[in-house]
Amino acid sequence: MDALVSTEWLAGELGASDLRVVDATYFLPSDGKDAAAAYEAAHIPGAVFMDLAELADTSTDLPMMLPTPEKFASRMQSLGLGDGSRVVLYDSSxxxxxxxxxxxxxxFGAHDVAILDGGFAKWQAEGRETASGKEQLRHRHFxxxxxxxxxxxLDQMKANLDTGAEQVLDARSAARFSGEEPDPRPATHAGHIPGSKNLPVGELFKPDGSWKRGDALRATFEGAGIDLAKPLVTTCGSGITASVLAFGAHLLGNEAAVYDGSWSEWGADRSTPKAMGAA
Incomplete structure (x- = not known):
């Protein structure tokens, strides 16, 4: 299974015994939308809903930090995602x-994982079948x-300031990156990690919402000043869109890391240096 799969491919695989389809839609509280309710209203047949808001470390004030392995495995088991599953993820966020x-x-150990190109919007635009309500879940071992x-x-990112061993790429908007626009979180400084580059996450996609591929995707990273042959760490506001940049790099053969605390941690820490202006 490729890392990025088409709606046509998924439609042909639906019902396969080892395939698990997952709606991973998440909205910010300020969006005023309910991802779980949207899933129940319409989803790809057989898909289960992964609640990313709940899949976080509740012992920290930082948003969306990775949960413990035990918590993650427990949630996956309850969703019927187990060892040996092929998992296809989509969203409408x-x-x-x-x-x-x-x-x-x-x-957390799953290897056969893909993203649906174009997401739920493309699936619906093509008039493909949808289901409503909740799916019957079958517990599986994860x-x-x-x-x-x-x-x-945070400590690794601080150390990287001195070594420059890894390129740092920020997925936030140009205005947030430069500090022209204040951070929406209280007591969080504006700006960016010194030495980092900026690639607003929307630039990885075509006008129809599908992923850029091949040379077009590579040119997007290179245009931001990134050498995909060298180590890369991605960052953003809270680790969500940093993961999008990491997936884009993965499509081009670069296994980028993600700074999980991202700017919500770095920008609020008084001990960290902050840079302003364009990259």
Whole structure:
């Protein structure tokens, strides 16, 4: 299974015994939308709803930090996602949140994970079948496991300021990155991590909402000053759209890491240096 699959491919695979389809839509509280209610109103037949808001570390004030491996495995088991499952993720969020689910699943040991190109919007636009209500869930075993090599911490990001070993790429808007626009979180400084580059996440997509591919996608990263042959860490506001950049890099063969705390951690920490202006 490719990392990015088409609606046509998924339609042909629906019903396969090892296939699990997951709606990973997430909205910010300020959006005033209910992702769970939207799922129950309409979803791809057989799809289960992964609640990203609930799949977070509740022991920290930082938003959307990775949960413990035990909590993640327990939630996956209850959704019927188990060892040996092929998982296809989709969303209907402007933040492309299926990429955050992809990052989490890979971090916690699932390997056969893909994202549906164009998401639920493309599925619906093509007039494909949808279902409503909740799906019947069957518990499956998901081994508790974690690999932190794709996750960066605050201390690692501070150390990288001195070594420059890894390129840092920020998915936020140009105005947020430059500091022209204040951060929406209280007591969080404006600006960006010194030395980081900026690639607003929307630039990875075509006008129809599908992913850029091949040379077009590569040119987007290179236009932001990134050498995809070198190590890369992605960041954003809270680790969600950073995961989108990481998925885009993955499509081009670069296994980028994600700074999980992102700007909500760095920008609120008084000990970290902040830069202003364009990259």
């Amino acid at each position: 402007p933040y492309r949140t299926s990429a955050r689910a992809w990052f989490m699943l890979r971090t 081994t508790v496991w974690a690999d932190s090599k794709g996750v960066r911490t």
